Every structure is written in C-alpha cells, then in structure tokens.
Amino acid sequence: QQPVQSPQAVILREGEDAVINCSSSKALYSVHWYRQKHGEAPVFLMILLKGGEQKGHDKISASFNEKKQQSSLYLTASQLSYSGTYFCGTEQYDYKLSFGAGTTVTVRA
C-alpha cells in the first residue's frame, strides 16, 4: 500500500527550509528517501530504521516515528541543487518498497 506524501509540491527560495511528510497506514520496518531529477533515476538519500532514529546528510535530515508510522524529510537552507522530486519508500518486513506519489521541490535563486 502506497504511503501518503505531503505536500505535493513546494517552491522555495535559496536558503529557505522545507519539510516533506510521509505517512503509512501499515506498521513499518524502515523508510527510505530518494530524490529524482527529471529524466533520471532516483538517487538514494538515506534510510531510517525502526527505533525512532534521525539521520542527516549535509543539510538534509530525516526522522522516523515508527509508532505513528510517519517520517519527515527536512531540507535546511535549501540550495538550487535540492530541486527535484522527493520520494519516500516504505518497507514493511519483506524488503519491498512502496513509494509515495512524490513531492516536487523547486528552489529558485
């Protein structure tokens, strides 16, 4: 079952912050975040395992609340290179990922 992502789209100016949410109706084992540029394959950002962990990569970080079956991706001090479509992929217990509909992020100078 597909997770629900919000918002569908967000427009930012360089340096602004944004939050992308991902929620599931099913119990989750892990959440994976990817970014996809137009015409390219998704690029892995990070994986969060159950246990309520948080992770960060440069100024992109994420949290996972397994009790609420929710994950959030935080874009801090956004850069032009952050533009793209962000997908969360949720895993239950069978290694397969279900992807949300995606959040299109546009960062403008």
Add this chain to the structure above:
Amino acid sequence: GAVVSQHPSWVICKSGTSVKIECRSLDFQATTMFWYRQFPKQSLMLMATSNEGSKATYEQGVEKDKFLINHASLTLSTLTVTSAHPEDSSFYICSARGAVGLAGGPSYNEQFFGPGTRLTVL
C-alpha cells in the same frame, strides 16, 4: 561504491517485438533486484522482485508471461518485455539490494537504482 548500471538507456521498437533490458550491480553482489515502472510524473510502481537462482515474484496485475525476468547471477538481472505494445512505453528502472555485511556492498537494505531505460513502442 554501490553502482548499478542498466542497458540500454533508451530503446525504440516496433509493436510486437521483444526488448531485453539488463541490470547489473557493478561493485557488489545483489541478492535481490527489483524492477519498477514509472509513467510520466507518477511514482515508481514495483513490478517484480528477483532473487538470484529463483523465480521472480510478480506484483498483482503484472503479467509474468509478458515481463520475463531472469536473475542469472548475483550481479545480473534481465527484464524482457515480450510482444511490446505502445501501452508498454514507460521508464523502466531496476534497483539492487545487497546482502548485509558483504564487503563493498550496501550496509543494510539500501536499494540503489540503475539509471533507467526509456522504452518507446511505436
């Protein structure tokens, strides 16, 4: 590390022909490979899961006789679209997942995607 390649990157074929797409993990052994299809401005839809040496597991609604998957080795999986029709035109992407703890591979259950293959059926 964790590089996945796909070949070809794009293909145009006539209706009724078959097309083979290769997915290779270049620097790690992939115990499991996944095949996805993505239509324009839509999400990735899992088509099938492929484990080395065993039959692929197809998602509901995916015709296994139309989309043949072979996972011949720990570094290679192929998807063959048989008797392709215009409605099969899409972006096909594979991903590979390595076994936990293998040297040079993903640390845990990360899926790394290939660059994708754009199929256009005329």
